[in-house]
Amino acid sequence: MATTTVGAPGTTPGAPPARPATTRRRRMRERLTVLSFMAPVLIGLALFLVYPLVASVYFSFTKFDLINVPEWVGLRNWRFLLEDPRVRTASINTLWLVVVMVPARMLGALGTGLLLTRFGRAAGLYRTLFYLPALAPPVAATLAFVFLFKPGTGPVNTLLAQFGIEGPLWFNSPEWAKPSLVLLALWGVGDLMIIFLAALLDVPKQLYEAAALDGANAWQQFRAVTLPAISPVLLFAAVTGVIQTLQYFTQAAVAASVASGQATTGGGISSTFGYPENSTFTYPLWLYVVGFRYGALGYANVLAVVLFLVAITVTAILLRRFRTFLGSEQ
């Protein structure tokens, strides 16, 4: 029976094998070279992701007020999570926003993007017009929006009244406050719309021509050509949309403060958070109030860890679902 000896890469067949110590040193050098190239990213991840994450988990088991050394309290903060009535309200509101606002923004951006692909010469002007609200700072945009929708004095209800329609109380109504926030989000959908528009313009024209030759109508073309082609962008929009909405803070805080008529300084603004009747009280608002107004940073870290876990889980589920969706299309 013939035996063939295959030497290690880079060695001459029949030559004596390299000494193990030399090989180890070479491998070590290679690893260090790779590590040195990856170092900026690894250090960044360690400092700004791993460290805060581990610290947050640790702080969640402590009594911590930013001023004193954290004091270990075991599961006390975690037990309070199960008994906290406000976290339930805040979670329900945030869930509502995730379920309604994220799809609404995606549909709004996709619809606007599709509309803009139909425009000819004036396309540039319309793209700019639709994108403009997204450039407004969130606080300024929310302020303007709440004043526009102010019942009694705002132009929206005045306009509706011209047509004999009695406008709702918008941001002053517990039923309408969250839908009003969705309207605000739709008004500023330009950032997402630009991404969808780029993806839509990237879909090869030949695919539509082939589909048309096969007798596909507009809906079938959209379903069989457009959607699969832009699905990576849909995935991106869904994942970032969910994460952003789980962290929804600024617009909810400002809208509540302005609508309540108590925009004040000094004592902080958390007394108006959630107005009206806790309908706009989101999970991050409660996290902020607990941590920075009530000084219970240990419990605030519990809320932060839970928020992180929820965001990771939802992202994983979305990635899995979209992979299935992509797989079925290909």
Place this chain on the structure above:
Amino acid sequence: MFGSTRRAAMKRAVALAAAVLAASTACTPAAPEKPAASPGVEPSGTVEFWHFFTDREAKAIDTVIADFKAKFPKVDVVVKSGQDDTKMLQAIGAGKGPDVGLSYSTDAAGQLCDSGAWVDLKQYVDRDKVDVNQFPETVRNYTEFEGKRCAMPFLADTYGFYYNKKIFAEAGVAAPPKTLSELADVAKKLTKRKADGTIQRAGFLPLSGFYENVPSHFYPMVGAKWLTDDGKSAVGSDPAWQELLKWQKDLVDWFGYDKLEKFRASLGDEWSADNAFHKGQVAMMIDGEFRIAFLRDQAKDLQFGTAPLPVSDNQPDRYGAGYVTGNIMGVSKTAKNPEAAWALVRYLSTDTGAIVKLANLIKNVPTTTQALANPGDLATDAEFKIFIDMFQNPNSVHMPSTAIGPALEETMSEFMNKWQSGSAKDLSGGLRSVDQNIDKQLQLAG
């Protein structure tokens, strides 16, 4: 062999996690308090002073700070206006806080003292023989927490009753209401509705959350208790809360909750010239003495009167009392120049000239007995005099200091919002759940 590699990797991971945890705790500031200097040492250097005032009121502060600099030429004061408690606490935690901080509300005293964000001033008070008895008892109480004096007063706010004299005269109402039932009657009499039943003018807008309608400004009317003697929530067991909330709900229901909300949504912002009382859209309201300055600045033609808060029909002898709160100031744990910081705190809280000047400029209530006895022009202002008297009334109350800061009031406020809208129907059960919630939060902070 694979097993040992995995074990080694596991050990490295555990070691890394332990190092990160150690770093987490090591990063927490825990600077010891500096000892006070020997008596007679002249303060010098720079002091950073954060306060929450803006515009007209911030200019008043600047005037008094200029006086301080003239008196202490070796001390320079860097003033930062428009700050709030939350930002101050975060800055102190990060080791970058001001030398002297001014807090908006007395309910922050517990949090600031308990956490040690503001240092115990006892060593300075004792060294300089500052007589804390120059502050009225209420002021002494709200500037300390569990016997620890970590704050000094910086003027006070007293909440009372405002009414529109012109509307009163037109309706033939001779005097402001003294009891809750009188308040409800006058509110109904002064209310004007449009043909469709919507509110055109509210005699009194009883919704919790409207402008200064918060539980702390309402509870003196019935003398309710926040905490029991052993420091637990008392709102579920004190019948005075039920009396207050039933009265409020009855009045809300008379107007119609939806109609009130709609009316409220049409009103201007509290701090703007469009304030509903300024514009005659609301005939009576509860507010602090500072409103007088706003009214004279923003609604010069409005004829208004002030009065003590109406009280429970069962406790007429409580009439004359109000809600007292105060701005409090302290020296940060991370103060770079605590001696000069204390000099500034002492000047602003005990120098009669400075206090009277500030009180007249900002239109707040002075907080020392000497300044109260001779409050300058404020003494001749009939509307303001009411608030000075209320401030000194033995039945006037302030929020108890707890380690959970504003959580006490905000938890109650949340229930009041549900109660007035009708979404919470069981009053005693709701108040008991407020009790439980507050107690759990106190336990969490304890």
